[in-house]
Amino acid sequence: MTTPVYVTGMSVAAPNGLGLERFWDGLLAGRSGIAPLTRFDVQRFPATLAGQITDFEAREHLPGRLLPQTDVSTRLALVTADWALADAKVDPSELTDYDMGVVTSNAAGGFEFTHREFQKLWSIGSQAVSVYESFAWFYAVNTGQISIRHGMRGPSSALVAEQAGGLDAVGHARRTVRRGTALMVTGGVDSAFDPWGWVSQIASGRVSRAVDPARAYLPFDASACGYVPGEGGAVLVLEDAAAARARGVQRVHGEIAGYASTFDPPADSGRPPGLRRAAEMALADAGIQAGEVDVVFADALGVAASDAAEAEAIRGLFGPNEVPVTAPKSLYGRLYSGGGPTDLVTALLSIRDGVIPATAGTADVPADYGIDLVCGTPRSAPVRTALVLARGLWGFNAAVVVRGVNDSLEKETYR
Incomplete structure (x- = not known):
C-alpha cells in the first residue's frame, strides 16, 4: 500500500490574477488577462495579443541582490513558491534541509535575460555581458533558485518540456515524496515576451492572429483560430501524509491521486x-x-x-x-x-x-x-x-x- 501525497500549499501568478484568491476570483468573474502585448513593439508582428502579467513588481517581493541575476520567469517562480510555502504554513528553516526538494518544469528558460545579454555582446562586447548569464538563462534555474532561497537540499530536478511538462514535474515530485522525501516544491512558470521569444512562439503557426481579445482564444469553438501565449504559472507544495501530520498540518487542498x-x-x-x-x-x-x-x-x-x-x-x-x-x-x-x-x-x-x-x-x-x-x-x-x-x-x-x-x-x- 502507498501513502497518499497531499497538496498542502499552492499559489498562482497569472495574467488575470496574482495569488491564489485573486486568481480564483478573476476566473469566476470572467476577468480576462488577454490584451495587446506591451513589453515591446509588436505592431510589425502577425500576432499581437498575449496573456501578460502587468501588475508584478519584483522589487516589492524579492531582495535587491536577486534582481540582477534573475529573469522575469525566475522572479515569478520565486515569489509564487514563497506564496505556496506560506499557504502551506511551512517555515523551511524549521525542517531538515535534505528532507525538502524542488522539481520544476520550464519550456523557455530565461529568454528575456539571455537575449538582453546577447544584445550587449553583439553591440558592445563581451565585457558588457553580465556574469549571471552563466546560469540565468538555464532551464534548471527556477529549481536552483528556489532550492537556494529556502535551503532545500533534498532530491531536486528540472524538466525541460512544453505544456505537458508542468504535470510531469508534479508527477515526478509525487514519486519523490513516495521514495522518502518529506516535502517537495513543484510546478512550472514560463515567460518569453521579448522579441526573440515572441518570434519563437508564433513560428509554430498555431498562435492566434486575432485582434479582438474576446475572440482570440476560443477552445473547442467552431471559430477557433489558435491560442494566445501567456506567462506565469503555479507552484504546489506536496507532502507525505504522515510527514504532514507530524508537522501539525490541519488542512490540505487535496491529493495527487x-x-x-x-x-x-x-x-x-x-x-x-x-x-x-x-x-x-x-x-x-x-x-x-x-x-x-x-x-x-x-x-x-x-x-x-x-x-x-x-x-x-x-x-x-x-x-x-x-x-x-x-x-x-x-x-x-x-x-x-x-x-x-x-x-x-x-x-x-x-x-x-x-x-x-x-x-x-x-x-x-x-x-x-x-x-x-x-x-x-x-x-x-x-x-x-x-x-x-x-x-x-x-x-x-x-x-x-x-x-x-x-x-x-x-x-x-x-x-
Whole structure:
C-alpha cells in the first residue's frame, strides 16, 4: 500500500490574477488577462495579443541582490513558491534541509535575460555581458533558485518540456515524496515576451492572429483560430501524509491521486494519439473508474484539428457529453510549463468551492465533438475528483487526477 501525497500549499501568478484568491476570483468573474502585448513593439508582428502579467513588481517581493541575476520567469517562480510555502504554513528553516526538494518544469528558460545579454555582446562586447548569464538563462534555474532561497537540499530536478511538462514535474515530485522525501516544491512558470521569444512562439503557426481579445482564444469553438501565449504559472507544495501530520498540518487542498504520461506515435503509424491512454493510465493509477470523475480540465489548444482530437479522446473515455469539461485558460492564455500546474490549482479550488469555472468566449461547440463544455458562466456542482490533461509539442501527453480529502489528516485512508 502507498501513502497518499497531499497538496498542502499552492499559489498562482497569472495574467488575470496574482495569488491564489485573486486568481480564483478573476476566473469566476470572467476577468480576462488577454490584451495587446506591451513589453515591446509588436505592431510589425502577425500576432499581437498575449496573456501578460502587468501588475508584478519584483522589487516589492524579492531582495535587491536577486534582481540582477534573475529573469522575469525566475522572479515569478520565486515569489509564487514563497506564496505556496506560506499557504502551506511551512517555515523551511524549521525542517531538515535534505528532507525538502524542488522539481520544476520550464519550456523557455530565461529568454528575456539571455537575449538582453546577447544584445550587449553583439553591440558592445563581451565585457558588457553580465556574469549571471552563466546560469540565468538555464532551464534548471527556477529549481536552483528556489532550492537556494529556502535551503532545500533534498532530491531536486528540472524538466525541460512544453505544456505537458508542468504535470510531469508534479508527477515526478509525487514519486519523490513516495521514495522518502518529506516535502517537495513543484510546478512550472514560463515567460518569453521579448522579441526573440515572441518570434519563437508564433513560428509554430498555431498562435492566434486575432485582434479582438474576446475572440482570440476560443477552445473547442467552431471559430477557433489558435491560442494566445501567456506567462506565469503555479507552484504546489506536496507532502507525505504522515510527514504532514507530524508537522501539525490541519488542512490540505487535496491529493495527487493519479499521474501518467505518454508519447504520440508517428503520424503515419495508423495508431491513435496517446492522450486518451495517458488519461486511462492516470485513472488506473488513482484506482478509480471514468464515471467517478466530476470534471475534466482540458488541454484546449484552440486549433480545430487538435481540439477535435482531444474531444474524441474525452468522448471515447467518458462517453458523449457524460462529464463536464472546461478550459479556463482561455482567460489568460497558454502558460506552457505553467499551464498544467495552474489547471491543477484551479481543479483543487473547484473541489473546495463546488464550482466549475467557464471556458470564456467559446459559445459554438460543434455537435460532433460530443463534450459537455462549461461555457458562459461558472457551473455550480459537487466536485470530488478532477482530471487535468496537457499536451506538449512533438507529442508529449500528461494527465493528473486530483481529489478532495477529509479535513482532518487523522481520517486519512491508505490504498
